[in-house]
Amino acid sequence: MASQRTRIKDVASIEGIRDNQLIGYGIVVGLKGTGDTQQTVFPIQTLLSTLERMGITVPQTGNNSASNMQVKNMAAVFVVSTLPPFSRPGEKLDITVSSAGDARSLEGGLLLMTPLYGPDGQIYAQGQGPLVLGGYQVTANGNSRQVNHPTTARIPGGALVERSVPFDLKQMKTVSVILTDADFHTAERMAGAINAELKTERAHVVDSRRVEIAAKPEEDLPALLDQIEAVQIDVYPRARVVVNERTGTVVIGGKVRLQPVSILHGGLSVNVVTETKVSQPNAFAQGTTQVVQQTTVQAQDKPVNRIELKEGATVEDLVQELQQIGATARDVISILQGMKEAGALEADLEVL
Template sequence: MLFLPQQIQAGAQRVKLARIKDIASVEGVRDNQLVGYGIVVGLRGTGDSQQTVFPLQTLVSTLQRMGVNLQQSPQLSQMRTQNMAAVFLSATLPAFARPGNKIDVTVSSAGDARSLEGGLLLLTPLYGPDGQIYAEAQGPLVLGGYAVGANGNLKQYNHPTTGRVPDGAMVERAVPLDLARMRTLSLLLNDADFRTAEMMAAAINRETGRPLAHAVDSRRITLAVQPSEDVPSLLAEVESIEVETYPRAKVVINERTGTVVIGGDVRLQPVSILHGGLSVNVVTEYQVSQPGPFSQGTTQIVPQTTIQTQDQPVNRIELKQGATVDELVRDLQQIGASARDVISILQAMKEAGALEAELEVL
């Protein structure tokens, strides 16, 4: 179990000190998602095949904008596009980004291309949710993998159909946000909690020396800004304040990978756990039955079924008052419980009321 140095013991509940900027955000100051569609050229025969129609249509439209008209060409259906690939682009426009700033772009194949290695992304507009163009992307791709094939053999490393263009997009339109005109600011907690919201408001008022903050609910704290006050300076002061937080006890379970993460604030109640296993294996073998010589019988396939059972003895774990998560994990390891067994046991403990924590299943 790992505890941060800032964690101290206060009565029966653990208190953690954290900066406001790490546990909350300013309402309205947010990132914006961008998306686009374009083509990557310069591939070495690893692009989209002729079975994928839209890369060819994209290429024809691009060439038409360049002054090359292929709409009436009789060889249009025979064009090969193995050296290009249709891709989707995604990027994040940060808050306060201005025209001329550069942002990273993630490029992913939209067709059946085998690899984007060595490709060049042509000029592609990036759109926001409102349909407006906020950035333009172009540049060479950087991949963390490759795919090489010859004579039916294929060698692939990592994921060669997704790459990045570092600083590949230039911002063309800014999202309007004027802090100077905002007379009321709101801080939004990442994890809703009434006590943390009250402690945050009290800490802000104590550090600033005036009734600046007020907790509206379990997630929102409002700041009353004076007409002549410098908002960026105020936010810089507020975000650096350390407050006492009371994180919610949580157990996170990933049933697909068998991963279990138990927080340090999880409490256990007295409980007895009986855990055993019964495995039943049914094996069917098919044997061929041949008729005797000069008989009128026919060849038949006869299934031979064998059932094997194995019942393991029940393992018992007893947790007394004040038991810790360390003791639970240690006892589960001693009985040889697998990750799947631990997940089942934790779910049963939650249903029995012996696990005082939020159980989140991914």
């Protein structure tokens, strides 16, 4: 079994030292008529609430009431961010802003101060700033041009941390190292390498993903974690084929092995074409003009393509054979699934 040598830091994490997801709701202003329409109610409610906090009261009746407001230069958005471990108040975070209503574009927008909440309902950061888009949408005279998604944007360093997540390394009695990919073989090798580095038998395997190291009283835990993460171990990656049926993408790992197999691949293509024609009666006839549909059914049975893989065949051989028969991405996905069922594909087949 082929292995690769890497640091523990690259294939595992320390339990308790983790990122935290943040989410908030706010409004983006300064749009050029591409904001939410009047049919989206909650942006108006958000605007009224913001104005009230600033001492501005909008009448509820009359021509200038809230029901008659037509604000097209603002949009309601959800704001998300990730709070890294050991973040302190005053640090900056990148945030992502996405439209929550029917706004056409967030180009040129400015996010007003938005509190970002953690899973416990507490405010951990405040976001605000001008948006940076990776796309655009232009509409003129009934024609439109769009690149990427103009309703999602980012603000680099757009949030300030207001509260840190309480976590004290000194309270850790046991250091738990969690493997990214569960594997008993790798876990055993990792525990052995840690014991060899520490020159004690302090690390032991709990399961296929967890290795625990007992911490000594008054031990310098940051120094211990630094020593553990720098240890190099032999990792045995699992052979895996990843298939995305929505996009037709197939990624085959280099560790994938193939068994001798013969593949027959063909298909029956059926096309149903409907044409609409107008039947016009003669000038002196008593008939009326009718729309007539003419349907044509075409069937084409494609010849069967054969692929034969002998013992010792590699993934490169399979790809070359598939290219020679003109297989599409959808064909490759079907063939790989069939090979997995036949036992000719020695890898985990993961379908996204």
